[in-house]
Amino acid sequence: MFNLKKKEFKKFDWLLFFSVAFLSIYGLFVLYSAFSGDILKIRSQLVASILGFLFIILICTMDMDVIKKGALPIYVISLILLLLTIFLGQGEQQWGSNSWLILGPIQLQPSEITKVGIIFSLSAYLEKYKEDINKPSRLLLTLMFAGLPVLFILLQPDFGTAMVYIFFIAIMLFSAGLSWKWILALLALASIGSLILILNLEGYRADRIHDFLDPSRDTSGSGWQQQQGLIAIGSGMFKGRGFMKGTQAQYGYIPEKETDYIFSVLAEELGFIGAILMLIAFIIMIYRLLIISKNSKNSFISLMTIGICAMFFVHIFENVAMTIGLMPVTGIPLPFFSSGGTFLLICFVNIGLALSASMQKSTYDIEDTSEYETLKFKNKRVSKINIF
Secondary structure: OEOHHHEOHHHOOHHHHHHHHHHHHHHHHHHHHHOOOOHHHHHHHHHHHHHHHHHHHHHOOEOHHHHHHHHHHHHHHHHHHHHHHHHHOEOHHHHOOOOEEEEOOEEEOHHHHHHHHHHHHHHHHHHHHHHHOOOHHHHHHHHHHHHHHHHHHHOOOOHHHHHHHHHHHHHHHHHOOOOHHHHHHHHHHHHHHHHHHHHOOOHHHHHHHHHHHOOOOOOOOOOHHHHHHHHHHHHHOOOOOOOOOOHHHHOOOOOOOOOOOHHHHHHHHHHHHHHHHHHHHHHHHHHHHHHHHHHOOOHHHHHHHHHHHHHHHHHHHHHHHHHOOOOOOOOOOOOOOOOOHHHHHHHHHHHHHHHHHHHEOOHHHOOOOHHHHHHHHHHHHHHHHHHO
């Protein structure tokens, strides 16, 4: 599993690493302000950040060709975790869905943990069958393979997280060579399914759609969070009100300001400058992930990295867009900023996999392995035969 000979350390993507380091430190400062300066409340986030960087170091020493062989067990474990959440999950009264497993003092959100598992296992699956992906029978099996975890998440029910899965799965299928006729057909089916789902929403989920379509509909009730978030962002203007000086953030007007609406805290206190600084760092991170995917000659690594990139992109886009009124409100956290140890660790694991992938050598690049020596010996024999 660990093989430094398979790593070309001079290709380590420092720009990706430093952009993530900046975002994680920046996120801790903003979260500290969101918790009104209570250092104890960001302790778990700080511990998760330290563990995250250690995970990056550990993952960067792993041989991607070896751990790829565990793709099927990883997929099965991911499904088991999601199934357990359906039957044993908690949190509907507090967060709107039974998406959390509580094991003593440990609180986990399996749908966040399994993101990396599904991206990893789907990449291995698509690499193996990408030549046949446009055949109806293989495409159906692929959709079943990718769609089963989405179904389990919908049953929790957690529609926001399910949309994240659907997005990065769609991007990975497109990158694997899915033809446009199937893409258009799947888009039509997805549009019909989404419309049916929206028309049958009830309770707070239906309110979120109505509030998005008509922001002034119920500003003192279901639309309170959206309205207060917009007031906070608008009041920040260019320079912001100052660190820990935001009235909306510090006086508790914004619900879920430590998680879903952390961007509103940042924009109010640090203004347009602070928001743009965050977005530039995210753009650099996304760009470097795309470069790793593009430059890799290994289709598994390329698909895995594009899946990671798509996962981060949809989180960033949806979180920022919902706080400024461009998307309906969902429980999608902002990477490296929103409070949540499980999600933060998974973000670091994904970055670790991408950095490890950026350094991965192909088998034929390693001249001191037994496989290479065997291949070289065979080539010599072939050469001698050709000479004679």
